[in-house]
Amino acid sequence: MPKNWVIGFPRIGEQRELKKALESYWSGDIKVEELLNVASMLKKRHWNYQKKASISYISSNDFSLYDNMLDMSVTLGAIPKRFQDINNSLERYFAMARGDKKRVAMSMTKWLNTNYHYIVPELSKNDSYKLNISKIKEEYFEAKNEGINTKINLVGIVTYIAFAKAVDFEDKFDVFDKLLSVYEELIKEISTFDNEVIVQFDEPLFAKDITPKELSLLKIAYSKLSNISKNVKIAVATYFEHSCEAVKVLCHTDIWALGLDFVYGKKNQEILEDIKKSNKTLIAGVIDGRNVWVSNIDEKIELLRYISSIVSKEKLIVSTSCSLLHVPFTLKYEKKLNKDIKEWLSFAVEKLDELSITAKIYFEGENSLNEKEKEFLAKNRRAVHFRAISDKIHNDVVKQRIKSVKSFDRDLPFEKRIKLQKEVLNLPVLPTTTIGSFPQTTTLRRVRREYKNQIISKEEYNKFIKNYIDECISFQEEIELDVLVHGEPERNDMVEYFGELLEGFAFSTNGWVQSYGSRCVKPPLLYGNVSREAPMTVEWIKYAQSKTQKVVKGMLTGPVTILNWSFVRDDQPKSITAKEIALAIADEIDDLQKAGIKIIQVDEAAFKEGYPLRSSKIKEYEKWAVESFKISTSVAKAKTQIHTHMCYSDFNDIIQTIEDMDADVITIETSRSGNRLLKVFKEVGYQKEIGPGVYDIHSPRIPSVDEIKEQISKLLEVLPKKQLWINPDCGLKTRKWEEVKPSLKNMVEAVKSFR
Ligand code: GLN
Ligand code: ZN
Secondary structure (H helix, E strand, C coil): CCCEECCCCCCCCCCCHHHHHHHHHHCCCCCHHHHHHHHHHHHHHHHHHHHHCCCCECEECCCCCCCHHHHHHHHHCCCCHHHCCCCCHHHHHHHHHHCCCCCCCCCEEECCCCCCEEECCEECCCCCCCCCCHHHHHHHHHHHHCCCCCEEEEECHHHHHHCCEECCCCCHHHHHHHHHHHHHHHHHHHHCCCCCEEEEEECHHHHCCCCHHHHHHHHHHHHHHCCCCCCEEEEEECCCCCCHHHHHHHCCCCCCEEEEECCCCHHHHHHHHHHHHHCCEEEEEEECCCCCECCCHHHHHHHHHHHCCCCCHHHEEEEECCCHHHCCCCCCCCCCCCHHHHHCECCHHHHHHHHHHHHHHHHHCHHHCCHHHHHHHHHHHHHHHHHHHCCCCCCHHHHHHHHHCCCCCCCCCHHHHHHHHHHHHCCCCCCECCCCECCCCHHHHHHHHHHHCCCCCHHHHHHHHHHHHHHHHHHHHHCCCCEECCECCCCCCCCHHHHHHEEEEECCCCCCEEEECCEEECCCEEEEEEEECCCCCHHHHHHHHHCCCCEEEEEEECHHHHHHCCEECCCCCHHHHHHHHHHHHHHHHHHHHHCCCCEEEEECCCCHHHCCCCHHHHHHHHHHHHHHHHHHHCCCCCCCEEEEEECCCCCCCCHHHHHHHCCCEEEECCCCCCHHHHHHHHHCCCCCEEEECCCCCCCCCCCCHHHHHHHHHHHHHHCCHHHECECCCCCCCCCCHHHHHHHHHHHHHHHHCCC
16 A cells, blocks of 8 residues: 655635635624634545545644644643633634734744744743643544544644743743643543544654754653553654754654655655664655645655665655645646646645655556556656756856856945945935835725736826825925835835746746735745846836935845745755846846936845754855845945845844845844844944834834934944934835824934934
């Protein structure tokens, strides 16, 4: 029997049914019964997709109304105090996720290096935990009713604690013993479900660099949990990197199986001997669960054969590298994609077939395939072959250009540049500016959509956008901001906008991926060599500049961010793709400065997101990421001022890298995190100019003049006046004009007293 395993399946629904139901429920348009009906319809549909694809190990409890980590908190009874008085469990669940009138939501953070955000558990020293097994049990039997015996997905205890925050004590792991007894009880309960139940504990913490303490707790936890009941077989899964250290430890416990990622954790190949000796079952993740391209099935078979040259075939299960949560649902609704490119793609549903056919060939040989499967394999081989030779992804001009990039330093060092820039710009001390976007109104969104769908003409569209720019400029002049922006009305999204204008990108119509809760993103598909056909922003920026005597800042998205927020090609290193994008952005910068634009901002909102999980790989990432940024910005003349913006504040680990990017001015988010974090700029003697956001744009609150003054005073304690810019902490597009106008007015007012 070919054995195959899916780590987890997406749940938002192939047409975002869950998103829609959740949002209707939250706004009071549908009743709870209707929401739960949609949920159970989706669970059934997803189980049946997997059953139909002959998946042998299908999960339950991978479904969630909001987030699996939050589900785990509920299962363990880790409910923060402020929510404990809410009696209705669903109401409490959503209050924890989203907050309510009286209570702030629990915080949210990125799930390792993905764009999925989980709800951070809050641990308090006085917590008493209590098992709540209802969701797990219900889902297990719901599937059983469909004729499917599922494995049960749970977040493992060490990862759960490591990814939580302790609110009132030092060492998070102090709660380990208390929580472990709840996990024990959980296994006991699960053992009553059936004669044999498989539990998959996700422990992706161990794909990162880990501490001896975490390893020792891993040992304690799984030695215990694997010996609770003969009925329960335990698999521990990690993904996104290798986890050789953890494997060594787990091999000495009585768990049944190990799930490892052989796509993003090649080093896992080095630990196969240990697995063999331990006689454990190996769930080998070979089908890429994080990217969208068709698998090269022949290559996967080869990899599996290599693995089973060490670990015996009887002990092997073929698997996805991670949960399919991170890829879109299905290609079935993609009617507009280019036919060739569509052939190269494989989303979650299509990956099920890839997995199952790969496993079948591996276990039973190609001859065992039926007609339909043979056809699938032939199609797969064709796609792999034509993708490799397609002229769509082999643009020699771009390739040549990449090779010819040798130097990427600005003409002069910063100290000299800044003098020239000061002469050109002639700005007051503590210059004021914004991060780029102004409110995106519903009318604006409608007009963009109507233009895209050819309901309104180009002339009408241009007129509307120009009007918006006029309003932005006159407002900024009126309140006396120093460096103005055009407001980005032509952009739907900071990456999609550029992707649509660059060669090498394709866009799905339905390729949604859950980002958090009901929110989904639709990342561009970066399939080929990237190049720029024509200027992308120059006309708009030039127009804005023509409307004012003040300086208008050109606004671009940086190469690393464009890369990190797209599905990127897997047939060449990311470093090369990043450089291709960098050259396209360089062309744009050059055109902007030729058009008389004196300041250009290159946003790198997702720079930090791309950091590898293992520190041994960080240097390499930083090298090409910085190089790419510099390739785009080094075309700027010494007198052209380059700004960059990053949406986070914790720079401690990366300050040197930020410095190496050599931007003249960096605007960052600090308003929510306090100036403690800014000290690092002082400590390392950071010379360049900085605009640490003086107020939080993520909240509808309007900051008062006094508040901003106080914030500026605090900044001046750690940074010299001549280095400082004054600005909000991120773009204003999600805010309303009623909030933006008074806030910015107050900001400009506050600065005056410091000049
Ligand atoms: N320039 C962009 C804006 O203002 C930056 C967005 C971001 O940092 N996320 O919207
Ligand atoms: Zn930002």
